[in-house]
Amino acid sequence: MIRFAILPSHRQYNRGVKDEHGHAIVLGAGVSGLLSARVLSESFDLVTVLDRDVLPDGPGDRKGVPQSRHLHSLATKGSELLEYFFPGLDAELSEAGCPSVDQSLHAITDTPEGRLPRFASGVMMRAASRDLLEWRVRRRVENIPNVRFVHKMEATGLIRGSSRSIKSVAARSRDDGSETTFEANLVLDASGNASRAPEWLEAIGYEAPKETVVDARLGYATRWYEVPEGFDADWKSLAVLPGWPDNPRGGSLRRVEGNRWTAVLVGIGGDYPPTGEDAFEHFAASLPSPIIHDAIKNSKPISSVYGYRRTANRKRHYERAPLPENLLVAGDAACVLNPTYGQGMTTAALSAMALKKVLDERRPENLSRRFHKKQASTVSPAWTATATSDRQWSAAGVKELGRARRFLHRVSGEVMRLATEDEATAKTLLEVKNLTASPASLARPGILLPALARSLR
Ligand SMILES: Cc1cc2nc3c(=O)[nH]c(=O)nc-3n(C[C@H](O)[C@H](O)[C@H](O)COP(=O)(O)OP(=O)(O)OC[C@H]3O[C@@H](n4cnc5c(N)ncnc54)[C@H](O)[C@@H]3O)c2cc1C
Numbered sequence: 184m185i186r187f188a189i190l191p192s193h194r195q196y197n198r199g200v201k202d203e204h205g206h207a208i209v210l211g212a213g214v215s216g217l218l219s220a221r222v223l224s225e226s227f228d229l230v231t232v233l234d235r236d237v238l239p240d241g242p243g244d245r246k247g248v249p250q251s252r253h254l255h256s257l258a259t260k261g262s263e264l265l266e267y268f269f270p271g272l273d274a275e276l277s278e279a280g281c282p283s284v285d286q287s288l289h290a291i292t293d294t295p296e297g298r299l300p301r302f303a304s305g306v307m308m309r310a311a312s313r314d315l316l317e318w319r320v321r322r323r324v325e326n327i328p329n330v331r332f333v334h335k336m337e338a339t340g341l342i343r344g345s346s347r348s349i350k351s352v353a354a355r356s357r358d359d360g361s362e363t364t365f366e367a368n369l370v371l372d373a374s375g376n377a378s379r380a381p382e383w384l385e386a387i388g389y390e391a392p393k394e395t396v397v398d399a400r401l402g403y404a405t406r407w408y409e410v411p412e413g414f415d416a417d418w419k420s421l422a423v424l425p426g427w428p429d430n431p432r433g434g435s436l437r438r439v440e441g442n443r444w445t446a447v448l449v450g451i452g453g454d455y456p457p458t459g460e461d462a463f464e465h466f467a468a469s470l471p472s473p474i475i476h477d478a479i480k481n482s483k484p485i486s487s488v489y490g491y492r493r494t495a496n497r498k499r500h501y502e503r504a505p506l507p508e509n510l511l512v513a514g515d516a517a518c519v520l521n522p523t524y525g526q527g528m529t530t531a532a533l534s535a536m537a538l539k540k541v542l543d544e545r546r547p548e549n550l551s552r553r554f555h556k557k558q559a560s561t562v563s564p565a566w567t568a569t570a571t572s573d574r575q576w577s578a579a580g581v582k583e584l585g586r587a588r589r590f591l592h593r594v595s596g597e598v599m600r601l602a603t604e605d606e607a608t609a610k611t612l613l614e615v616k617n618l619t620a621s622p623a624s625l626a627r628p629g630i631l632l633p634a635l636a637r638s639l640r
Contacts, residue, residue, distance in 0.1 A: 205368040206231065208352050210338045212238055213248055214317060214528045215514020216373035217324045218535035221268050223371065226542045230330045231365060235337035235357055238321060242314040248375070250522065252489045253405045254435055254445040255313035260618035261529030262309055264536055269323045273309055276319065280440035281311040282419050286613050287606075289419040293472035295426030296596060297603035304606075306613040310419065312439045316528075336363075341370065341380075341510070343387040348509045369550075371511040371538075373531075376493065378516035384506070392504040398495035399521060399573035402455030404463055407486040408444040408479055423472045425451055427575040427592075432456075433523075434467065434475045446479050449523055452576045458490040496521050496570050502555040511554050513538065518562050520569045529618055533561045568615070568622050590638065597634035598625060 207227040209216045212234040223230045236247040244251060257265070266273050277283065284290060287304035324330055335357040342364060344350035351364040372380045381391035425433035434448040448456040448466050456466045467476040497519045501512050514531040537557040541550065575592065578584055584592060602609040608630050614620035625631070 205229070206366065207369040207371065208233065208365050208367040210352065210370070210372045211247075211374035211514075211516070212236075212321065212332060213373060213375055213514065213531075214320065215375075215516070215531035215534060216371075217317070217320050218265075218268060218532055219371050219373055219511075219513050219538060220324050220330050221327065222535050222539045222542065223369070224324075224327045224330050225539075227369065228329060230327075231367075232324075232330065232332045233336045233338055233352070233354060233365070234332070234334060237334050238332060239318070242312065242318040244314060248313070248317070250491060251313040251317065252486075253313070253403055253491060253522070254437060254447045255311075255316065255528065256435075256437070256525030257309060257311065257316065258526055258529040258617040258619075259306055259308065259614075261526075261532050262307075263619075264529070264532035265320065268532075268535070269320065272319060272323065276309050276311050276316070276440075279311075279315060279319070280442075281309050281315070282438050282440075284308045284310050284419045284437070286420070286617070287609060289417070290422065291418050291420075291474055292422045292424065293474060294424045294599050294603065295430050295471070296600040299603055299609050299612075300606050302606050302609075304610045304613055306610065306617055306619075308420075308617075310437050310439050312441075312443075312445070315440055338372075338374065341383045341387055341507070343507070347507055349507045367509070369509045369511070371513055372516050373512075373514045375515045376497070376519045378499075378512065380510075380512050380516060381499065384504075384510075387507075389506065390504060392499045392501050394500070395498045395570075396495050397521075397570040397573045397577075399451050399576040400453045401449055401451045401492075401494045401521060401523060401573075401576075403447060403449055403491040403494065403522070404456035404458055404466070404488050405445060405447045405486075405491075406460075406463055406479075406484055406488045408446060408482040409485050410438060410442045410444055411482050421474045421478060423470045423475060425449065426596075427451075427572075428578075428580050430471050431576075432466070432470050434470055436475050436478055443485065444478070444482070446475060448475070455492060456490075458488040460484070460488055463488045491522075494521050494523070495519070496566065496573060498566060500559075502552075502559040504555075506551050506555070508549065508551050510551055511538070513558065517555075517558060518566060520565060521573055524565070524569050524616070526565045526569070526618065530562045530565055533618075534558045537561045564622055565618060593638040594631075594634050597637045598630060600637070601630060601634055 207223040209232045236245045286306045292299040340353040342351045351366045420437040422435045423433045431451040431454040436446040513534045541554045
């Protein structure tokens with residue numbers, strides 16, 4: 184399907200931004216590509232989104248995003264940004280049957296330090312499947328008059344122009360294998376974790392960006408269940424958190440639209456959960472808390488068990504690389520976070536907001552450099568929190584950590600213990616996890632001082 188039209192009314196939507204930029208191409212129609220297209224449509228005459236898949240006209244599974252079978256938590260910050268880009272989206276998801284979850288009142292969270300308190304925290308989550316969320320966002324973007332989608336079109340390389348810029352994108356049709364090129368004023372790669380932009384850059388004489396990888400060797404196994412008839416417990420979400428070094432296993436279960444539960448089991452440090460159906464249940468029974476196993480053991484499964492192991496945190500440092508001035512790389516293609524922290528879609532939305540801010544400055548010079556710097560600083564708090572926690576899993580035990588990191592580990596354990604006893608601390612933890620508060624807010628005296636005192640004891 185190729186849809187393309189520029190309506191005169193779109194110019195009002197530009198809010199005075201001139202259409203001087205012409206044509207922008209987005210590689211990939213995942214969450215990052217869709218949000219980027221939404222933002223670029225304000226500044227470019229035409230935005231073309233290429234995807235190698237057929238994009239279903241509904242909340243369907245597709246090959247290009249195998250992660251969509253797994254639980255996708257939308258952090259509160261991500262929800263706020265999606266609502267900003269697509270007003271009314273949250274109400275649409277609610278109408279589609281996605282529950283609203285207070286992450287404390289409607290959730291049971293068992294940590295290595297004990298159970299978090301349950302109270303009305305106001306830290307909310309709209310619990311949707313990834314398929315539904317992506318489709319609803321895509322529908323909104325399809326309705327932007329100057330955005331067109333080209334399905335079954337795989338980007339295969341970048342073609343250099345005469346100066347320090349990209350002239351076009353090389354692509355291959357997945358229908359008949361024919362090769363084609365798309366001329367562009369700007370190219371934004373949002374092709375996800377497996378982005379080939381580093382190789383494409385090398386092929387046209389640039390260096391690939393340096394990478395930082397932090398791999399906790401974490402595996403996922405997910406199975407979907409029907410919510411049992413007459414189920415009336417007071418929770419919509421369950422979580423069992425792993426804890427380094429003794430508890431490498433954890434999991435979550437959440438109700439989403441369609442009267443379904445998604446149950447996810449995780450194992451860290453190479454303790455991968457199995458994908459056999461009986462073995463999945465045995466692994467659930469081996470978690471340090473029985474809550475997930477208790478929920479699924481007598482429930483009806485409605486899927487097989489799906490595994491996933493490509494979960495390393497990976498940052499490609501485009502902000503430091505010399506790049507063509509009209510090439511941008513966003514979303515997972517630039518920075519992937521260990522998915523258990525549930526922040527990837529939100530960092531994609533933060534990247535889209537960074538893009539908007541850079542474009543709103545209306546300075547075409549050094550666009551790529553300015554965007555990548557802003558994107559790097561925007562996603563940095565999430566990266567630091569995730570990578571710091573995951574680095575522990577590469578140490579064999581507490582002794583190996585060194586004094587300073589050992590102390591830090593003790594303090595963060597005490598912060599968690601405090602959260603099990605104190606609603607205000609639990610709320611701050613939730614806000615940090617949902618990217619509505621900075622990690623520095625955990626260092627306020629009311630939290631840090633008691634945690635330090637207990638650690639010293
Ligand atoms: C197991 C798992 C669980 C996750 N859970 C969560 C969660 O709970 N919460 C959360 O916020 N995030 C979660 N994430 C992360 C989240 O899926 C991504 O961070 C987020 O969707 C942004 O991804 P993206 O759009 O950059 O890439 P993707 O979603 O991977 O999309 C990339 C798109 O590019 C297309 N494509 C790829 N190559 C080409 C090419 N050469 N030419 C054309 N098209 C191409 C693909 O078909 C695809 O449509 C999870 C990820 C995984 C793996």
